[in-house]
Amino acid sequence: MNELSSAIRKDARKISLRVVQPADPIDIPLPERTTGYPELRYMGSKRRLLPWIHQVLNALDFETGADPFVGSGCVAYLMKCMGRRVIASDFLNFPATLATATIANSHYHLDGPAVKKILGSVKNGPNFIERTFTGVFFDRTDLRFLDRVCHNIEKLENGYHQALARAALIRSCLKKQPRGVFTITGNRYDDGRRDLKLSVEEHFLEQIEEFNRIVFNNGRHHSIRRADVFDLKPRGIDLVYLDPPYVPRSDDNCYVKRYHFLEGLSCYWRGMEILKHTKVKKIPKPFTPFSYRRTAIDAFERLFHLFRDSTIVLSYSSNGYPDREELEVLLRRYKTKVEVHERPHRYHFGTHGGVERAQVHEYLLVGH
Numbered sequence: 001m002n003e004l005s006s007a008i009r010k011d012a013r014k015i016s017l018r019v020v021q022p023a024d025p026i027d028i029p030l031p032e033r034t035t036g037y038p039e040l041r042y043m044g045s046k047r048r049l050l051p052w053i054h055q056v057l058n059a060l061d062f063e064t065g066a067d068p069f070v071g072s073g074c075v076a077y078l079m080k081c082m083g084r085r086v087i088a089s090d091f092l093n094f095p096a097t098l099a100t101a102t103i104a105n106s107h108y109h110l111d112g113p114a115v116k117k118i119l120g121s122v123k124n125g126p127n128f129i130e131r132t133f134t135g136v137f138f139d140r141t142d143l144r145f146l147d148r149v150c151h152n153i154e155k156l157e158n159g160y161h162q163a164l165a166r167a168a169l170i171r172s173c174l175k176k177q178p179r180g181v182f183t184i185t186g187n188r189y190d191d192g193r194r195d196l197k198l199s200v201e202e203h204f205l206e207q208i209e210e211f212n213r214i215v216f217n218n219g220r221h222h223s224i225r226r227a228d229v230f231d232l233k234p235r236g237i238d239l240v241y242l243d244p245p246y247v248p249r250s251d252d253n254c255y256v257k258r259y260h261f262l263e264g265l266s267c268y269w270r271g272m273e274i275l276k277h278t279k280v281k282k283i284p285k286p287f288t289p290f291s292y293r294r295t296a297i298d299a300f301e302r303l304f305h306l307f308r309d310s311t312i313v314l315s316y317s318s319n320g321y322p323d324r325e326e327l328e329v330l331l332r333r334y335k336t337k338v339e340v341h342e343r344p345h346r347y348h349f350g351t352h353g354g355v356e357r358a359q360v361h362e363y364l365l366v367g368h
């Protein structure tokens with residue numbers, strides 16, 4: 001154990017439990033639009049906790065809210081639905097693409113002419129996806145469709161049209177992939193569900209509608225980037241919602257292992273190296289200090305320091321490392337008042353072996 005972590009453990013023992021207990025009843029209705037946000041079954045998604053997160057956020061005073069671990073985008077979209085200006089980022093490209101389509105995009109829909117362009121036939125187009133993923137994911141018709149559509153999307157002039165089309169494509173592939181993760185190949189998990197029967201093209205047409213439906217303008221200008229949190233230079237952020245991955249007690253928390261196909265798809269694997277020896281044709285995973293015991297505590301310390309001028313709302317779970325008490329001690333180094341909200345929660349997530357469920361306690365640590 002390093003010095004920082006043993007000092008924190010000592011302080012943590014002194015902390016009395018000041019949890020807002022038991023789970024506060026949720027009596028403030030969630031903004032209606034929020035419920036239309038497409039379900040992505042993203043690992044660690046807070047979608048099912050949105051009513052509670054909304055209740056906590058609603059009691060805080062902020063105009064500009066940041067979400068630098070935006071993931072599926074559902075919390076950032078909630079802040080947009082609450083009428084706030086949103087600044088969001090993620091170190092992966094596909095979450096940033098989803099957030100560009102749904103949060104930064106206030107006006108653009110994919111209408112008939114745009115869809116026609118996207119679906120148009122292509123002569124001698126690229127076939128990277130077909131060449132790389134035949135026998136790995138999807139059938140040849142789906143893979144050819146993806147090659148063609150990706151090529152056409154790159155030709156669209158409007159960046160929001162591109163992001164919307166890619167978002168629709170990302171969700172189509174997620175729906176068509178058993179368990180919603182790209183760690184498994186073949187169709188041994190095919191239980192005859194509609195989602196597995198539809199072609200990627202059929203999904204895509206449905207998903208365009210889904211994403212078109214949730215585009216709206218809240219009168220604010222939002223900003224989305226792909227960025228490692230430690231490369232950000234936060235300015236003018238009243239509140240930051242922090243939902244980093246936590247070091248799990250078992251298994252791993254690697255997003256690239258589960259979603260490498262979507263990450264590649266979001267930019268047609270441009271500039272990415274395919275790890276050819278891997279069965280599912282993965283890409284290398286980027287380093288994040290939140291994934292390892294030896295670096296996690298220091299990463300949280302740096303994170304709180306980075307956002308010391310904003311109200312901090314940290315999502316955390318009882319099955320992560322470090323403990324909630326240790327995080328509370330760290331947060332107190334930068335914030336004079338810290339409240340802890342707690343709620344029981346059951347996670348469902350796909351693994352290569354199936355769907356796992358874990359009963360945990362979710363926390364929201366609010367530092368003012």
Ligand SMILES: C[S@@+](CC[C@H](N)C(=O)[O-])C[C@H]1O[C@@H](n2cnc3c(N)ncnc32)[C@H](O)[C@@H]1O
Binds near residue numbers: 068069091227255
């Ligand atoms: C728990 S998920 C966020 C889930 C999100 N709040 C939701 O409800 O869908 C954590 C996210 O942090 C991102 N991430 C991990 N390390 C990061 C880093 N160093 N900088 C920025 N993003 C990072 C991952 O790509 C992942 O999308």
